[in-house]
Amino acid sequence: SIYGDYIKSVIRTVPDWPQAGVNFRDITPLLQNSAAFRKLVDSFVHRYQEMDLDAIAAIDARGFIIGAPLAYELGCSFVPVRKKGKLPFRTISETYTLEYGEAEVELHSDAFKQGDRILIVDDLIATGGTMLAAAKLITRSGGRVIETATIVDLPDLGGSQRIREAGYGVFAVCA
Ligand code: 5GP
Incomplete structure (x- = not known):
């Protein structure tokens, strides 16, 4: 995307966090920089403004940061895809495997209408497990996943390829 290199330059890599050997991509410097955050939101708005979306499904928790201004700007619904146990009403869920153990994402059963055009957003794709679980969950619930979108893709981990x-x-703003 047009601002990809710039956005990448304001994301910080923290070595050995949350554990030894992991290079964590920290987006807080990007969020602190109002010009950068505006360019980030604009990158998504530019791509999706003509796509006639019904809802932005944003993944708990950093996906919310981008999903909310995008839904506001595009004039569509905001739907939270949450970690297990956070949603109060009737839910449907999708379990996926992590390197060690399992995780689960949940959606309210009345989050959108059958056939709704949905964009899924998160901050980062690593193994792709989280994004793919969200996509499967939305598809199972009768939504049409128009695309999945992220700020950062780590292509060496194969996640985006797996999703495709x-x-x-x-769609990744920076790869
Ligand atoms: P995956 O399921 O693709 O392996 O991991 C992606 C999920 O974990 C996303 O929800 C993302 O927020 C989180 N995540 C994993 N690694 C990182 C990272 O280095 N930086 C950030 N910001 N999030 C990460």
Whole structure:
């Protein structure tokens, strides 16, 4: 995307966090920089403004940061995809495997209408497990996943390729 290199330059890499050997991509410097945050939101608005979306499904928790201004700007619904146990009403869930153990994402059963055009957003794709679970969950619930979108893709981990192989498009502001 047009601002990709600039956005990448304001994301910080923290070595050995949350554990030894992991290079964590920290987006807080990007959020602190109002010009950068505006360019980030604008990158998503530019891509999706003509796509006639019904809802932005944003993944708990950093996906919310981008999903909320995007839904506001595009004039569509905001739907939270949450970690297990956070949503109060009737839910449907999708379990996925992590390197060690399992995780689960949940959606309210009345979050959108059948056939709604939905964009899924998160801050980062690593193994792709989280994004793919969200896409499967929305598809199972009768939503049409128009695309999946992220600020950062780590292509060396194969996650975005895995998501594409499952039949979903992937847009990354910076790769
Ligand atoms: P995946 O399921 O693709 O392996 O991991 C992506 C999920 O974990 C996303 O929800 C993302 O927020 C979080 N995540 C994993 N690694 C990082 C990282 O280095 N930086 C940030 N900001 N989030 C990460």
